[in-house]
């Protein structure tokens with residue numbers, strides 16, 4: 248299914264969106280788009296098509312739920328949604344490898360756990376075993392092998408001085424979603440496509456969306472990997488922007504994204520525009536003017552994320568500012584086990600955990 252046509256989307260739109268780092272930049276982008284204002288269109292879950300202006304963009308409630316704010320605001324600490332998104336990215340990489348495996352052999356049995364999937368598809372042991380791993384992997388030192396995999400997931404902090412804002416992006420080179428399925432996956436709520444997949448982690452269909460609560464705006468782009476596309480239009484890039492809608496005279500607010508159709512589908516741009524930017528496949532979430540509270544994420548995110556994702560199934564990169572060298576993120580279990588080769592610093596093992 249193709250995305251509905253939206254008029255007047257400039258050719259350089261994707262470039263502008265992907266370089267936006269502040270809410271001022273997002274507001275300018277929104278001004279340039281055919282967005283129907285809150286006074287002309289209010290999302291009605293009973294009939295989202297009421298008041299719809301064909302060919303324009305409308306603010307559509309995340310998950311099609313006018314009462315989504317309560318669930319989206321459940322996160323607790325501001326770092327938690329970043330951990331959730333990073334785990335989703337790991338799953339995006341696993342899903343890509345699983346999809347490719349099934350292309351080759353449609354009856355291939357599925358891995359019994361995320362760790363088994365990572366071992367099968369990436370030849371990676373649990374990361375806390377990596378420092379003492381006795382064999383080469385694909386003829387290379389295990390750490391170099393793992394370091395290359397870490398490049399496929401990037402958590403990127405962007406600090407702006409004027410206005411003073413912090414923006415955080417979580418990017419992956421995973422399977423990506425097609426534009427026509429983004430509303431029922433990336434922008435859904437309480438719905439997950441992972442429940443019957445023992446090799447994935449998420450199950451509630453909720454985790455990632457908690458990031459909207461800490462952001463003034465969020466935007467997302469997703470593009471399906473070429474070998475897993477089913478139609479020509481699957482090469483397009485789906486995109487949308489998310490914001491908090493607080494209508495005058497109402498106390499209940501909700502999170503909404505730009506939709507191109509009353510069924511909730513998002514707008515898209517031709518794949519060639521993404522090719523130009525080197526975005527071949529995967530998902531990129533960007534949370535603009537992210538509220539980290541009192542902490543300075545450029546100093547503390549390294550420790551917090553390593554603590555939160557203590558022994559992640561796949562390593563990833565953290566980039567704490569523009570021009571800074573990416574830090575590979577292995578989790579604190581790795582660092583402790585590395586220490587324990589010379590000193591006794593670790594008295595626990597990290598055996599596979601049963602999945603309920």
Ligand SMILES: Nc1ncnc2c1ncn2[C@@H]1O[C@H](COP(=O)(O)OP(=O)(O)OP(=O)(O)O)[C@@H](O)[C@H]1O
Nearest residue numbers: 335339432433439440449450451452453454455530
């Ligand atoms: N990086 C990504 N790449 C591809 N699809 C994604 C990505 N992140 C999220 N999704 C899709 O969006 C859906 C919602 O993600 P979300 O994290 O909210 O829920 P979940 O991972 O299914 O469950 P949980 O709430 O337990 O994390 C996922 O089921 C998946 O289909």
Ligand SMILES: [Mg+2]
Nearest residue numbers: 335449454455
């Ligand atoms: Mg998740």
